[in-house]
Amino acid sequence: MNVHSRWLMISVGLGILLNPLNSSMISVAIARLQHVYRLDFTVVSWIIFSFYISSAIAQPVMGKASDLFGRRKIFLAGLVVSFVSSFLAPLSPNFGWLIVSRIVQSIGTSMMVAVGMAIVRIHITEKQASALSVLSIFQSGAAAIGPFIGGILVHWWDWPAIFFVNIPFAVASFLLSLRTIPKDEPPTSVAVGMSFRKWFELIDASGILLFTVGLVALLVGLLSAKPSGHVSLGNIIVGLIGLLALGVFVRHELKTASPFIPFRTFAKYPAMTWVNVQFMLVNLLFYALFFGFPSYLQMVRHVSEFHTGILMLTLGLSSLVASPIAGRWIDKSGPRPALVVSAILMTLGSVWIVTLNQTSPVISMSLVLAAFGVSNGLNAVGMQAALFKSSPKEITGVASGLFNTSRYLGTILSSLLTSIIMGGTFSFGGFRLLGVILAVIALAVVFISVRLREPRQLVKS
Template sequence: MTAPARENAFDRRLVPPMMLGAVLNPINSSMVAVALVPIGIAFGAPPADTAWLVSGLYLATAIGQPVVGRLVDTFGPRRLFLAGSALVGAGGVLGALSPQLWVLVLARVLLGFGTCAGYPAAMYLIRSEATRTGRDSPAGILTLLSVATQTIAVVGPTLGGLLIGAGGWRAVFAVNVPLAAATFGLGALRLPRTPRTAPAPRLDHAGIALFATTLVALLLFLTDPARGWLLPVAVAAGAGFAWQELTASDPFLDLRVFGGNRPLLATYGRTLLTYVVSYAFLYGFTQWLEDGRGLSASVAGLMLLPMSVTAVVVAALTGRRAAVRGKLVVGAVAQVLACAALLFFGDGTPLWVVVGLAILVGIPQGLVSLANQNALYHQADPERIGASAGLLRTFGYLGAIVASVGNGVFLADRADTTGLHRLALFLLVVAVAFLAVTLTDRSLRSVLRKDHR
């Protein structure tokens, strides 16, 4: 590190690059929500085409997070962090100068891959600092990371609306250039160098390729179920991936470890379900505010500002409390209430009611992501914390893909009130399932009483 760290304390010099690197992905995944309509108008593209701006980043992130996480476990965080930052800058430039929609989609893919390093690197550093000091990392560090990776995502629509109001939709891409420069600079100055090992560890290239093939086929099928031939491709690639990982001497994802860790699998399942609700709300409800309610992109973004404020405040107030199960239960109930409330929204719904719903949705945004992250920190194998953290994000983006499909099915060509009500019924089923999974998971009662390894 650039300066000696106190032997018995977390090196807080790491915090700024960790948080800035981790925020790049959620900001980019949510900021475009208010830009879809203006981009569609600019290129004369229907919602089915602009949806690829969402799906492109999801595909890249879902594949890249565990891959980059495994590389972080193998080579350390610094090199992956810096390479990712540079890729984010390139994606920002390409998007800001894009002459066609397909170039914008490519820019989003670059942004997806570029933002994959931040979260696994942060989790790796938190765990390595705990090992170095012999003490578990401060709860406040995990809380800050949760705010940076999840709750800050709800700032995206507000930021996107302000950027569009100031400089048009291209500003949503251009903002990544200064963000990437700051991230690269902080990473270069403060992240520790990992000593090179001789010989270099071997990577499970076959496992990575089969994993990527499985996810690409599955996610493309989910975005367009008419392509039925993709489902058997996904199944065949998935079977090959399972065989490879069970027989490889150093697997990319050790399925024997993950398969025997049922509490961690439950955490992944909860993450998938909550992402379905949060991202369907983030994109579907935002589009309804613009199409169904008739608000501008800037005003629609501002309507969601109370959600982001509530999420950050809730996470800050509860972050130091170890009640993982309690946070999940309260967040689950809030999700159910929010989805049910959508059934009563209409074209004439007062704006103060919209603000009230945004506040309600902010509660699970602040509680659930923090609780799932804390659960993973204590459930995952410390030697594979980067890959485990990356896989958590993969399950999240699987949920986001499902949310995107739901928005496409229920909102179709226009985000009107009838479509919003149909989407709300779907989300209510998912929210109830999340509550049921949480209430029946007995491992949550003891997750923080285990040895922190």
């Protein structure tokens, strides 16, 4: 690999790490934002919801846009959007504007994730697998150390620092990308002559709108179901509107020629469907702990942001150590054994949460984080291998897109579950209840993992 290729990887890597970094740093800032804006836990959770909903929509849309307008243009535009949103977010006059900045930030970072891998695939032809693995390290490493970095930044410079820290990464990536990413080829005649109406049909703008309205309305309705049992009529109506919109969305997707989420693909390849269901559940489990544990440390144990970040580093480091081991193991034995062990570790970790109390030693908390971290490392490789095993080569692109959608749905469901259980205030009793529910879900994942050996039989049973 020549020098230019190395610098190309660095320029792209500095850009794509911003999405996982910003999705993970915020976990340590939840308690601080709740205090600053004097909001309950449910409302503050929208800082998480907004990012993942936007990312789930923006990444496939920007992937299609890059095919029409050029990957270099989309990547550079994403860096500009990320820079502007990271600069403006700390200046937000209220929490609503902070959410808007967060949404814009997720769109900008998603633009880079959507095309970063494609840029490397196209322009680096030697040792391509090694190049792609390096980019994966940028992403997984950023997600792993995000809580640690967030803890240090919030502790020493308060919550605005988790936005300002993006600026040097965005500037460095932009300057390097201008020099290293080759210019896009002239757009095809299809792209040149395509009207906005045709382009909206291609990206399924109607489906995206229905999906967004339905999901947001349903979340608003569900989040009104606090532990007290009180639910307002207005929120019930909003929730029903969300269900109706999602129903219309499913019907629309089954009829349109270019669906945002191709449900017919799920029906045609049931083994792949089960892999996506499992991936959604393991992300629900992982991110429920990922966002819930820092709140437990800060609000129940009164641990500082700095020490919370250090403790959460156990989760990230365990995941990073497990990933290469998982790769060698899966190459020899296939994905099933690793996924079964991963599910068992998540079950044990969830049960261990129930045993924690307000004076549990650090080693006890670290064991929970290590169990989930190793499990995440096994899943990162195992679920991807299971996807390739269960999906035909001719639909690899569609399968990968659906796979990422499942990831985001899992993260959204994790935040939803935590918010409903906790209501307005994060409590020790709620955290224990969360552990019980996670243990039940983890047992379901064990069951699915065991049956992955004969994926076709999943449909017949």
